[in-house]
Amino acid sequence: MSSKIALFGNVNTEEILARKLREEKGVHVSGYLLFPNQAFADACNSTTLITPEYIRSELVDNLRRERHDVLHVGPTFAALAVTEILKSAGFPFVGPTRSHLEFELDKTLIQKVFAELSSILPQRFTLHRYDESEVRSIIGALHGKYVAKFVKGYGERYGGSETGRVRFSGETIEDDELPIFIKNSIEVGGAVVIEERVQGDEFSANYLVDAKGNLCRLGENICFKRRNDGDTGPICDGTGSISFENSLPFLTPKDIQFVEDRVVKPFHEYVSRVTGEPLVSMLNLDLMKRRDGSIVLFEVNCREAGGHTMANILSGIETPVSELLLHAQRNELNRITPVFSKGVSIVVSAFPSYFPEG
Numbered sequence: 001m002s003s004k005i006a007l008f009g010n011v012n013t014e015e016i017l018a019r020k021l022r023e024e025k026g027v028h029v030s031g032y033l034l035f036p037n038q039a040f041a042d043a044c045n046s047t048t049l050i051t052p053e054y055i056r057s058e059l060v061d062n063l064r065r066e067r068h069d070v071l072h073v074g075p076t077f078a079a080l081a082v083t084e085i086l087k088s089a090g091f092p093f094v095g096p097t098r099s100h101l102e103f104e105l106d107k108t109l110i111q112k113v114f115a116e117l118s119s120i121l122p123q124r125f126t127l128h129r130y131d132e133s134e135v136r137s138i139i140g141a142l143h144g145k146y147v148a149k150f151v152k153g154y155g156e157r158y159g160g161s162e163t164g165r166v167r168f169s170g171e172t173i174e175d176d177e178l179p180i181f182i183k184n185s186i187e188v189g190g191a192v193v194i195e196e197r198v199q200g201d202e203f204s205a206n207y208l209v210d211a212k213g214n215l216c217r218l219g220e221n222i223c224f225k226r227r228n229d230g231d232t233g234p235i236c237d238g239t240g241s242i243s244f245e246n247s248l249p250f251l252t253p254k255d256i257q258f259v260e261d262r263v264v265k266p267f268h269e270y271v272s273r274v275t276g277e278p279l280v281s282m283l284n285l286d287l288m289k290r291r292d293g294s295i296v297l298f299e300v301n302c303r304e305a306g307g308h309t310m311a312n313i314l315s316g317i318e319t320p321v322s323e324l325l326l327h328a329q330r331n332e333l334n335r336i337t338p339v340f341s342k343g344v345s346i347v348v349s350a351f352p353s354y355f356p357e358g
Contacts, residue, residue: 007031024320034081050081072094073086073093073096096303101303113300120297126191139178148166151185200288203248205219209281214334216333246317264283
């Protein structure tokens with residue numbers, strides 16, 4: 001089946017997705033880039049560089065002329081830039097709206113989604129003002145092992161990778177740095193989150209969801225993100241990742257069913273209901289299997305995964321990804337089940353010599 005797919009974005013995830021789609025017979029990939037990325041452009045059949053002016057004045061006419069079968073909106077910045085225009089013009093698309101993204105960008109909102117299922121989340125405290133004694137009490141209650149989360153607007157106070165908004169005690173933040181981190185988060189985003197640092201096996205789970213609440217499991221992997229090098233190394237968001245037949249040996253079928261029934265479905269229902277906009281998108285979940293065997297949720301990202309995870313997941317899917325995206329956009333994910341290959345996917349990072357951090 002031939003199909004024409006538009007990809008909005010231009011991080012390495014789009015390059016990986018474009019290359020996977022180009023392997024499929026009859027698929028034409030149109031890349032819509034918000035800034036130049038030659039690697040992504042080379043992976044597409046055709047590309048268009050879209051400026052804010054182009055988005056306002058030309059994008060809709062271009063899309064009506066090109067008549068794509070699927071519009072896929074990738075990373076956060078792309079969704080913020082184009083989804084309102086796509087909605088206004090009546091185009092269906094796979095990707096989060098601005099309202100959906102709030103549940104990723106605001107670290108306090110996950111608590112509201114799972115307010116009645118608090119055991120799914122780690123022990124967490126949300127502070128709206130800085131009180132030294134209160135902070136000391138919280139750190140004591142967590143036995144000095146905590147995760148500090150900058151609620152939103154991280155870039156207004158810190159440079160570098162956005163992953164720095166989540167910091168781990170004794171690893172990427174020390175106790176003497178915590179007060180200024182808390183104050184900055186409260187000043188910019190109105191709150192800060194301090195969370196229990198859970199012990200166990202970290203993993204991510206990845207799904208496609210459609211407007212009717214149908215879901216399609218894409219698989220699980222481990223992505224190694226923390227470097228223990230003072231956060232100064234050249235690798236921004238990860239050092240590598242791994243997946244075994246699009247899953248992991250320590251996850252059981254019962255674990256996967258738990259994630260679907262207790263996390264993915266409730267999250268999709270809540271976000272769609274509260275925003276008034278049915279969520280049609282990829283979802284990337286950050287989770288851990290505790291040492292006692294229970295599953296704990298850290299975050300849900302309402303869009304595609306990063307490059308490492310996407311490379312793991314896509315390399316293990318035998319079903320044409322173009323068909324998965326088409327079924328998602330048509331709200332027919334209940335009609336298709338992906339087939340996974342038998343094998344292990346290992347992804348590593350390599351950066352050219354001109355990368356800014358050396």
